[in-house]
Amino acid sequence: MTDTSLPADQAELPALTAGDALLQTGLLSDSDARKVAEHQAKTGLDFDRAAVELGLATPEDVAQARLQLQGSLALNLAPSADVTEELVVISDPAGVRAEAIRLLRTQVMSQHVAAGRRALAICGAVDGSGVTYVAANLAAALAQVGLKTLLVDANLRNPRIDGIFGIDPGGPGLTTYLALEASRPERVVYPEVLPNLSVIPAGPPVGRPQELLSGARFRLCVDILLREYDIVIFDTPASNESADALTIAGLVGYALIVARRDKAYINDIQSLSEQLGAARAIIIGSVLNEFE
Template identity: 30%
Template sequence: MNQFEPNKNIGRLLLDAGKLKLNDIELIEHCQREQGLLFGEAAVKLGLVAEADILQILAQQFEYPYLQPGEGGISAQLVAAYQPFAPQTEAFRALRSQLMLRWFNEEHKQLALVGVGKGEACSVLAANLAIVFSQLEQRTVLVDANMRSPRQHQLFNLNQSVGLSELLVGRTGMEAICKIPHFADLSVLPSGAIPPNPQELLGRPSFRLLMRHLAKNFDITLLDTPDGLLCADTQNVVAETGAALLVMLKHQTRISDALAMQTQIINSKAQIVGAVLNELPY
């Protein structure tokens, strides 16, 4: 197990977390001296803590928040919240890096994620991507602009009664944006109650005003959208953000559908920043 231990005391953090007792520290330090191990390595070797405990403490030291399984009430589908060393999470971080290079800067702060058709797992991708952006200490807000089949309130265990739909008609204010516990730089605006006229709501001036407010107060704004080819709402969102990330499903999304979605986005005078090919539906 490779680890870098800065000046902060891992033993003290493990004590504070209730993972060790004072007499455990003496045993660990003795093992360190005898075998030339790092503190965390010695603690794991003696069976006093699990490697997962050490990784959690290191995450605290380096201000890289993530959760233990079952903690926080967040869906297990959000692997970036629970498994920072998993291959899927590494893929989300790689996507984040590409988006930082290709799109996000002081002028470009907002991006719509657009699933070409049904089942591309756009919502799960958007949520995981929002988490890894927030772990980069980027003030990140995820907007559930899918007011037909919303999912973000389920993924983040949020109250669905107040959200985007209420905000757009003036029934609530920016307090509808929810801070996510354990992730200091992450906020989510759920979709709210499902309205009968989502396309008309997203075409209101209030949506443009909301986007301006978010651009001033957040470094990164990600928007989850309905299935692109099935719902015209998505074009309203893409036209406002000016950019889209296409999401497709391996062995399911048709090339003809992807090309049709590309044409719609271009007609909205927006830029396609890139495309993601999901291997599994969610």
């Protein structure tokens, strides 16, 4: 087992539950933050300790950043948009739910992003699994470590991403582009809703979402977006209600399954796994959601 403890001269690093004060206070450049995130994914260290181990910060830098956060936590964490408390990596960064999301982030970065993969569909077998919760928080967490991240609400039947990020539900979104009302997918991107995080909401309701998601225009949209961002996260509807999630996951190539205790049976998850395999989507892992 790899020893991830700090050397003796770094052992006095003060405790911080969030573990990324250097990032939250902006004391590292974007390029340095990316190096730290890569080292973090390899070692499992929290962000601050990874930065110290790389020599990009000192324990004194970390202590100063943490004191700054303690003195003005609300100011440093306040987003530019009216995000809801459901975005726990922002609303409750020191809580157990945010820590679980950061652990998921580390695994996704080491097993997915580090392999050069740029897309991930978040899928659930039944409604209420917490797919949107995981998609939104994972996207925000990836953005927090410097990855240029895009979150796409591809749940055109029951969209919620707009509500989480304070985006006008009547404004343009994915359906605007798919219904030929916008010439390019970039026209419906809400840039930098949080630092490094952009969002494409679902857009106005449409009567034929499966046809739109199965069409060439959506394939072109995905191709364009994957060239523009380090990682693109797709929120999808429950697979037992429509084939949309399978269509999306099959197109982007990779899926993360979310299940929630007392919401889905094992058979539901097994069926979804088989369906994703048939759609030629590689399942990179699964999440048992006990929080949302």
